[in-house]
Amino acid sequence: MKLTRHWALLALAPVALVETHVLAKDYLTVEAAQKLLFAGADRFTALPVKLDDAQIARIKALSGKVQRNRTPAIWRAQSGGKSLGLVIVDEVLGKHENITYAVGVSPDGKVVGVEILSYREAYGGEVRSPAWRAQFDGKTLASAFKLDGDIANISGATLSCRSLTDGVRRLLALAAVVPA
Amino acid sequence: MGLRHTLAITAFAGIVATSMAARPAHAGEALFGYLYTTEVMPAGAIEVEQWVTDKIGQENGHFNELQLRTEIEFGVTDRFQVAGYLNTKYENDTAAPGDAGLKFDGFSFEAIWQLMNPYKDSFGLALYAEPSIAPDETEFEFKLLAQKNLLDGRLVLAANAVAEWVVEQQDNLTDPLTGQVIAAGGTEKISELQMLLGASYRVAPNWFLGAEYRYVTEFEGLGFNERVESANYIGPTVHFAKGKWFATLTWLTRFGANDYGPQPVLLPGSFEPDVTTNGLRLKVGVSF
Numbered sequence: 001m002k003l004t005r006h007w008a009l010l011a012l013a014p015v016a017l018v019e020t021h022v023l024a025k026d027y028l029t030v031e032a033a034q035k036l037l038f039a040g041a042d043r044f045t046a047l048p049v050k051l052d053d054a055q056i057a058r059i060k061a062l063s064g065k066v067q068r069n070r071t072p073a074i075w076r077a078q079s080g081g082k083s084l085g086l087v088i089v090d091e092v093l094g095k096h097e098n099i100t101y102a103v104g105v106s107p108d109g110k111v112v113g114v115e116i117l118s119y120r121e122a123y124g125g126e127v128r129s130p131a132w133r134a135q136f137d138g139k140t141l142a143s144a145f146k147l148d149g150d151i152a153n154i155s156g157a158t159l160s161c162r163s164l165t166d167g168v169r170r171l172l173a174l175a176a177v178v179p180a
Numbered sequence: 181m182g183l184r185h186t187l188a189i190t191a192f193a194g195i196v197a198t199s200m201a202a203r204p205a206h207a208g209e210a211l212f213g214y215l216y217t218t219e220v221m222p223a224g225a226i227e228v229e230q231w232v233t234d235k236i237g238q239e240n241g242h243f244n245e246l247q248l249r250t251e252i253e254f255g256v257t258d259r260f261q262v263a264g265y266l267n268t269k270y271e272n273d274t275a276a277p278g279d280a281g282l283k284f285d286g287f288s289f290e291a292i293w294q295l296m297n298p299y300k301d302s303f304g305l306a307l308y309a310e311p312s313i314a315p316d317e318t319e320f321e322f323k324l325l326a327q328k329n330l331l332d333g334r335l336v337l338a339a340n341a342v343a344e345w346v347v348e349q350q351d352n353l354t355d356p357l358t359g360q361v362i363a364a365g366g367t368e369k370i371s372e373l374q375m376l377l378g379a380s381y382r383v384a385p386n387w388f389l390g391a392e393y394r395y396v397t398e399f400e401g402l403g404f405n406e407r408v409e410s411a412n413y414i415g416p417t418v419h420f421a422k423g424k425w426f427a428t429l430t431w432l433t434r435f436g437a438n439d440y441g442p443q444p445v446l447l448p449g450s451f452e453p454d455v456t457t458n459g460l461r462l463k464v465g466v467s468f
Contacts, residue, residue: 065332093333096421097385122423123467147300155258156222159333162299166332 026118027128030073030102033115034087037104038077041084047074047178055177062141062173065166072174077104085112086178088171092163094121099160103136103168105175111139114168124157127164136168141176145169208253208261208292211419213430213461214392215338215378218304218327220294221255221467228252229465235456245456246270247285259297263290267314286314292325303328308340316349334382336390342374345402370408371399380417388419392430400441411437413459424467432459 028036034044051059051070059067073089085106091098097120104112114133119125126132135151144150147158151165208221210229221227231249246269253263265288270281290310298304304327312319324341348370353363373396380390397410413432420427434457 093382096423153300156225158297158299163333 025120028102028115028117030089030117033089033102033117034075034077036115037087037102037113038079038084040079041077042080043078044075044087045078047076047086049074049178051174051177058177059170059173062176063166063170065170065173067170067174074174074178083107086175088174089117090167090171092167094119094160094163095124095157097121099127099163101164101167103171105172109140109172109176111136111168111172113137114164119160121157121160124154124160126154127157127160139168139172141169141172143169208255209421209426209465209467210428210463211336211380211388212338212378212390212392213417213428213463214394214413214432214459215340215376216292216306216308216323216325217336217338218294218296218298218306218325220259220261220292220306221253222258223255225255225467226252227465227467229463232462234460236458236460244271248282249288251290253290259294261292263292264288265290265312267312284315286312286317288312298327298329299333318347320345336380336388338376338378338380340374340376342372342376343404344372344374346370346372347402369400369402371402371404373397373399373404378417380419386420386422388417390417390419391415392417392432394432407440409437409439415459426463426465428461428463430459430461432461434458 031044034041038044049072051067051072056067056070059065069090075087077084077087085104087102087104089100089102091100093099098118099116099120100118102115102117104114106112114136116128116133119128132152132154139145139150145165145168147153147162147165151161153161208219208225208227211217229249229251231247231251233247233249235245235247248268248270250266251263253261255261267285267288269283269285271283288310289312290308292306292308294304294306296303296305304325306325308321308323308325310319310321310323312321321342321344323343326339328337329335330337346369348368350365350368352361352365354361375395376392378390378392380388383389392413392415394413395410396413398408400406400408411434413434415430415432417428417430419429
């Protein structure tokens with residue numbers, strides 16, 4: 001019986017080792033993400049937006065994706081009173097948890113940058129790498145946004161890549177329907 | 181094979197898995213208890229799963245069989261994974277009370293080839309093959325797996341079509357009181373078809389709730405020609421995952437069972453393990 005207990009404890013050895021891994025979580029505040037996306041801005045003004053049915057339908061038509069949050073978190077980046085673009089903070093599905101990210105959109109509808117604020121999965125943290133995020137820079141609603149096409153997939157994090165790719169496209173559509 | 185041997189093999193498997201280089205990868209974790217989705221592990225990833233299936237109840241009385249499967253999965257490529265199972269069972273059969281206890285129930289090998297990825301293609305599609313060898317049984321299972329993700333991945337639909345061939349060595353069936361042979365033993369050949377359907381919805385981060393349906397029909401012989409019985413099973417499933425761990429619990433209950441033609445001879449109080457009225461399956465897994 002004693003020996004059996006020892007074997008049972010041995011069987012739990014991998015559990016103890018795995019528990020030493022630290023799960024990634026919060027990396028950036030909203031303020032930090034705003035500054036990274038529009039370094040030249042001297043002011044970020046919150047835009048209170050409540051999307052109506054027509055705007056939701058327009059976003060779906062432009063991006064092919066459903067905008068579920070009717071009160072998205074949007075800020076206008078300004079410098080000397082001039083608009084530099086929008087910062088939109090959003091959440092998409094990761095494998096187990098939600099991913100919080102921010103997208104900067106220029107006044108002419110191009111992606112200025114993508115920042116990951118929170119990534120809570122045990123795997124697939126490569127979506128935070130500058131190289132992967134840089135694939136979105138300059139993209140417009142006319143871009144393909146195709147995984148393994150113009151956006152490289154990360155093996156083992158396909159759902160996160162899919163969600164972020166769809167999310168960035170959806171936020172470009174959102175930026176297009178928000179009053180200038 | 182005793183409990184000590186089982187634990188020893190489990191411990192060894194765990195150590196081997198742990199000692200191999202950890203790679204950034206998501207597990208091909210089980211969203212359902214009885215169904216498979218088409219997701220496979222990326223190349224180099226390893227996952228260890230423990231299955232516990234409790235087959236509960238039969239029409240002719242109390243029956244309980246606990247099936248234990250310890251599995252190690254390995255991603256060979258991003259589209260092809262293999263797995264090995266150590267199978268044991270604990271059977272509490274009133275017809276043979278002296279036989280109760282943990283028994284070695286063979287080994288299985290599994291291969292899944294993903295043809296279409298549910299996140300990159302319009303739906304997921306995969307082929308599955310599983311040969312098994314047990315002391316008194318040889319089995320081969322082939323499955324066609326399909327998966328469709330809806331609502332940005334919040335809702336997962338899955339379907340499996342299964343064909344199974346079993347060759348079983350049976351002992352003579354004797355009356356325990358008189359010792360008289362009731363039915364001669366020999367080699368029994370069985371084929372089986374199954375259709376499984378499942379839906380699971382992400383109700384909150386880390387949590388999926390859903391339902392599974394399973395239709396089973398069994399045939400005498402390996403050619404699907406002489407139908408013996410069929411049954412439907414349905415029930416809820418819950419899945420929780422966090423970090424590298426997941427657990428899935430499914431309960432299936434039988435309805436609409438049918439018998440066709442002459443049935444196997446059963447002693448009073450004896451049971452057929454494959455035609456239980458209820459099933460409870462727990463899967464716990466960890467990826468490396």
